[in-house]
Amino acid sequence: MPLVAIEEHWVAPGLTSALKALPRPDESLAFNEMGDHRHRLEDLGEERIAAMDAQGIDISVLALTPPGTQPLSAEQARHLSRAANDTAIAAVDKNPTRFRALSTLPMSSPEHVVDELVRAKGLGHVGTMVYGRSGDRFLDDPAYDEFFAAAAELGQPVFIHPQIPSDAVRDASYRGLGELTDLALATFGWGWHLDTATAALRLILRGTFDRHPALQIVLGHWGEMLLFWLDRADSLSRLAGLQRPVSDYIRTNFHITVSGMLNPALLHHALSVTTIDRLIFSTDYPFQHPTQDEINSFLAHFTSDEDRQKFSSANAAALFDLEL
Secondary structure, three states: OOOEEEEEEEOOHHHHHHHHOOOOOOHHHHHHHOOOHHHHHHOOOHHHHHHHHHHOOOEEEEEEOOOOOOOOOHHHHHHHHHHHHHHHHHHHHHOOOOEEEEEOOOOOOHHHHHHHHHHHHHHOOOEEEEEOEEOOEEOOOHHHHHHHHHHHHHOOOEEEEOOOOOHHHHHHHOOOOOHHHHHHHHOOOOHHHHHHHHHHHHHHHOOHHHHOOOOOEEEOHHHHOHHHOHHHHOOHHHHHOOOOOHHHHHHHHEEEEOOOOOOHHHHHHHHHHOOHHHEEOOOOOOOOOOOHHHHHHHHOOOOOHHHHHHHHHHHHHHHHOOOO
């Protein structure tokens, strides 16, 4: 049974340099420097494949690590998004049986996003990864509606990945506990996930999926907390003038990946609010390190070989049009 992991991060040294040169660099870049993360992120060859082999992973879908190119100026974002997409596809072309890739897009230059999405698909990218905000512009801003229309038409799934909340939100909710605790609370401990869930919810409330019913979104970390609050979120549907409950859009337009969080309790809850056809495996490489034994132990919690295969590879193959 093949195993496909769809949220496996990498980074380009030139992009790292550009992000660090910003007047106020994204503090979450520090996570890329911890331990051997930077080495693992920059490697798109033999060592990454060896790590995959040790975990029993057959195909990794490569995606830039946060924050991508979104904090950059429009010009920088266009240049470095293009360069990153070329680099990722070169890695895929070198190891076509082991890698696929999600594109990165110049979201700080909305008028150029569709062109790069089209170009990236032509290169062979199987989807794209974006973040919930570029500067002060939310992902549901009308400036991006052409992008979502194109993603739906081209069959390019959009993975919405966490990013650090804005300074205003951090000042209001994530400061005053000490420098390291503040950063952890604003990122992996809470803020990343709430921020991403809010971005996804805003897309629903904006009517994005009524306008573009074929659009498919991917959320990591078991749905970024959104799956656990659908009873209340459904109450927003009528107020927003939606055609269906929020939970219905989740079941038809969203796919959920586990990001290395191999917790059977989370699996049980996810299956209570969506279907097995919407769940996909990932490890969030290199930030999570599940062993092959841990992965196999988790896979044993599926109730049938058919469901196990859907989660392991078939759902990813269908969503990203992969040949296994």
